[in-house]
Amino acid sequence: MRYEELQKLLESLTIKEKIGQLIQLSGDFFGEHEMKTGPQAKLGIESWVSENVGSVLNVIGAKQVRLIQKKHLEKSKIPLLFMADILYGYKTIYPIPLAFASSWDPDLIEEAYKNIAKETSPAGVHVTFSPMVDVVRDARWGRSMESTGEDPLLNSRFAKAMVRGFQGDFIPGESLISCVKHFAAYGAPESGREYNTVDMSRGRLVQDYLPPYKAAIEAGAKMVMTSFNTIEGVPATANKWLLQDVLREKWGFEGLVISDYAAVQELVTHGYSENQKEATIAAFAAGLDIDMKSPCYANNLESLLVDGRISEDKLNSSVMKVLKMKNDLGLFEDPYIGIVDDTDSDSADFEEIKVNAQKVAEKSIVLLKNDKGVLPIKKGTKVALMGPYADNKDLIGAWAIHSNSSSIKTLKTVFESELDQQHFKWAEGCELLSDYKVLGEFGWETNFNSILKRSAEAELKKSIELAQWADVVVFAIGEHMLQSGEGGSRTDLTVPDIQKEWLDTVLEHTKKSVVLLFNGRPLVLNDIVKKVDSVLECWFPGTEGAQAIYNLVTGKVNFSGRLTMSFPSSVGQIPIYYSNFSTGRPSKGSSRSGRFVSRYLDASNEPLYQFGYGLSYSVVKYHHLSLSSNTMKAGDSIQVHLELENIGDREVDEIVQLYIHDISASVVRPVKELKDFKKILLSPKERKNVSFSITEQMLNFVDSSLEYIIEPGEFEVLVGPSSRTEDLKTLKFRYM
Ligand code: BGC
Numbered sequence: 167m168r169y170e171e172l173q174k175l176l177e178s179l180t181i182k183e184k185i186g187q188l189i190q191l192s193g194d195f196f197g198e199h200e201m202k203t204g205p206q207a208k209l210g211i212e213s214w215v216s217e218n219v220g221s222v223l224n225v226i227g228a229k230q231v232r233l234i235q236k237k238h239l240e241k242s243k244i245p246l247l248f249m250a251d252i253l254y255g256y257k258t259i260y261p262i263p264l265a266f267a268s269s270w271d272p273d274l275i276e277e278a279y280k281n282i283a284k285e286t287s288p289a290g291v292h293v294t295f296s297p298m299v300d301v302v303r304d305a306r307w308g309r310s311m312e313s314t315g316e317d318p319l320l321n322s323r324f325a326k327a328m329v330r331g332f333q334g335d336f337i338p339g340e341s342l343i344s345c346v347k348h349f350a351a352y353g354a355p356e357s358g359r360e361y362n363t364v365d366m367s368r369g370r371l372v373q374d375y376l377p378p379y380k381a382a383i384e385a386g387a388k389m390v391m392t393s394f395n396t397i398e399g400v401p402a403t404a405n406k407w408l409l410q411d412v413l414r415e416k417w418g419f420e421g422l423v424i425s426d427y428a429a430v431q432e433l434v435t436h437g438y439s440e441n442q443k444e445a446t447i448a449a450f451a452a453g454l455d456i457d458m459k460s461p462c463y464a465n466n467l468e469s470l471l472v473d474g475r476i477s478e479d480k481l482n483s484s485v486m487k488v489l490k491m492k493n494d495l496g497l498f499e500d501p502y503i504g505i506v507d508d509t510d511s512d513s514a515d516f517e518e519i520k521v522n523a524q525k526v527a528e529k530s531i532v533l534l535k536n537d538k539g540v541l542p543i544k545k546g547t548k549v550a551l552m553g554p555y556a557d558n559k560d561l562i563g564a565w566a567i568h569s570n571s572s573s574i575k576t577l578k579t580v581f582e583s584e585l586d587q588q589h590f591k592w593a594e595g596c597e598l599l600s601d602y603k604v605l606g607e608f609g610w611e612t613n614f615n616s617i618l619k620r621s622a623e624a625e626l627k628k629s630i631e632l633a634q635w636a637d638v639v640v641f642a643i644g645e646h647m648l649q650s651g652e653g654g655s656r657t658d659l660t661v662p663d664i665q666k667e668w669l670d671t672v673l674e675h676t677k678k679s680v681v682l683l684f685n686g687r688p689l690v691l692n693d694i695v696k697k698v699d700s701v702l703e704c705w706f707p708g709t710e711g712a713q714a715i716y717n718l719v720t721g722k723v724n725f726s727g728r729l730t731m732s733f734p735s736s737v738g739q740i741p742i743y744y745s746n747f748s749t750g751r752p753s754k755g756s757s758r759s760g761r762f763v764s765r766y767l768d769a770s771n772e773p774l775y776q777f778g779y780g781l782s783y784s785v786v787k788y789h790h791l792s793l794s795s796n797t798m799k800a801g802d803s804i805q806v807h808l809e810l811e812n813i814g815d816r817e818v819d820e821i822v823q824l825y826i827h828d829i830s831a832s833v834v835r836p837v838k839e840l841k842d843f844k845k846i847l848l849s850p851k852e853r854k855n856v857s858f859s860i861t862e863q864m865l866n867f868v869d870s871s872l873e874y875i876i877e878p879g880e881f882e883v884l885v886g887p888s889s890r891t892e893d894l895k896t897l898k899f900r901y902m
Pocket residue numbers: 224251295347426427652
């Protein structure tokens with residue numbers, strides 16, 4: 167449809183038809199033959215709303231989408247948009263974002279997201295509520311798993327990659343429109359508690375938390391979702407400064423803004439709006455186009471229009487954005503465009519996507535410890551695999567809601583198919599949790615209240631026998647998959663006690679031990695790490711994760727993953743992140759000593775594992791760090807050179823990290839900030855030269871008027887394999 171025709175269509179719509187476009191309802195409103203009245207009554211809306219609704223939430227599957235669209239078009243002339251949470255896979259599940267971030271490989275992730283779109287789009291989805299690009303520095307927050315970590319630069323690079331992967335050169339049936347979320351700073355709830363207040367200086371917000379959203383928009387994301395939290399006391403969903411001044415005016419965003427689930431209605435609960443009518447005006451005036459799953463726009467926009475509190479022009483402008491998206495998709499010409507009818511069956515697997523998902527998993531898993539050369543496990547070794555994740559398909563993380571579970575291979579299945587009976591035995595070992603009720607209510611029926619499945623004593627006995635038999639015991643332990651994800655905040659970040667106690671007993675009978683960890687956030691691991699020989703952070707590695715783990719522990723492929731979120735050594739250190747400020751009394755390097763420096767009496771300031779950390783089967787040395795000049799003039803750039811040497815006998819992908827420290831500035835700068843990184847493939851014993859360019863943009867920062875500036879002065883360049891001070895080589899230069 168040409169623009170003029172679209173304009174005509176808009177003019178032909180009644181007010182109710184227009185308002186409908188700004189409302190999103192979930193799948194339970196749509197029956198096979200008619201709209202369901204139960205959900206309407208529950209939400210408190212009338213039937214005209216469902217008949218005129220503009221978009222549908224989380225309905226997926228060619229048959230279902232086709233049916234709902236067909237029924238809808240019997241009453242409406244405007245096709246529906248189908249939007250869903252496709253976060254890291256539809257049927258084939260990739261590693262969770264916090265995992266694949268450890269690849270430090272945005273190109274690989276762009277390809278992965280292209281695959282995800284390819285698998286999803288034929289099932290009728292138009293828009294995905296992804297990427298989630300929130301910066302997270304508090305592992306108590308369960309949604310850490312959905313983020314790519316603590317760093318603005320890394321999150322921005324991944325944000326771009328994911329949006330490009332989803333949208334590409336948009337092809338219906340192969341691509342998805344990307345909705346970036348949760349705008350803004352949803353990853354910084356106080357105390358790590360889900361949905362809690364966010365409060366930080368504007369300087370920090372602009373410098374550290376906003377860049378990934380901006381990056382997603384620059385990459386072309388056509389939609390933005392507001393976050394549940396407040397910023398400076400104003401909920402993001404009604405925050406004019408965020409939605410107007412920053413998003414629309416400063417960044418020039420012209421796409422659609424949607425609320426998070428029921429967030430408009432929750433403006434009342436927040437204590438921001440007195441009632442739903444006021445909530446409607448607050449959100450709409452702030453620039454929120456679509457109200458997801460709340461009765462506010464449905465029940466109030468019309469009367470607000472009649473009262474003259476909102477203008478029809480403003481209404482038209484939001485409606486036009488929705489119509490435009492539908493038109494760009496080609497829905498007016500073919501409301502079923504892109505749908506492929508035989509994609510619903512679980513057997514409709516995309517083999518090449520699985521291969522890619524396995525590759526991503528191999529790059530996502532981080533080797534945290536490998537003493538006594540336990541890994542790789544050599545041929546002929548007797549291996550016992552045990553633990554609650556030994557034969558468990560919950561390897562996919564809390565947001566993989568449409569996965570094809572029949573195709574998930576467990577560790578046991580993979581190990582059994584690779585090793586013969588003389589060399590492999592396994593046991594479930596123990597329960598994941600001693601009480602599954604801790605996982606809370608989900609609003610749907612769960613079997614968490616079921617009694618424990620196994621006899622603890624018999625399992626322990628079997629575990630000990632296997633440990634005595636084996637040369638190496640591989641323990642597959644971790645959090646329950648639903649201990650992270652939305653509503654998954656925790657205050658205790660250790661592996662559940664029931665598993666630790668079992669592990670302690672079995673370790674007494676174990677010759678060599680490898681721990682495979684499955685979790686959706688950084689855990690506090692001090693006690694476990696001390697007791698075992700080798701530790702792998704496997705996260706939730708996805709459908710193909712078990713094979714990837716097997717390939718890594720047996721040395722078929724080398725490790726290359728590096729952490730993108732610091733692992734605290736105690737919960738009391740949180741929030742903890744590598745780009746902290748120096749303070750006037752730093753614990754190291756201050757003129758003071760003893761008590762009166764910035765430190766804890768009972769713990770180190772350092773995390774257990776730093777941002778950027780990860781081992782491999784090779785060791786790479788960093789030599790001859792040099793700068794092309796020790797001064798840099800305005801408008802200029804300088805080069806950093808170094809030589810890498812793989813002293814190991816395995817090929818390795820080395821992630822070289824470049825940090826910069828602005829030694830003094832009118833707004834104090836962090837002790838180091840990641841400014842660039844490169845992944846360098848090194849053959850055994852190979853030496854390679856690597857260079858980075860230091861540009862002016864890498865030296866700028868947000869001043870007190872929220873503008874980026876650069877100040878002359880001394881800067882430190884730090885290069886190495888992690889953000890850990892002892893891993894970094896340092897040089898200085900002066901910017902003039
Ligand atoms: C989550 C969003 C999600 C939405 C729709 C909300 O509870 O915060 O991330 O996109 O539900 O399912």
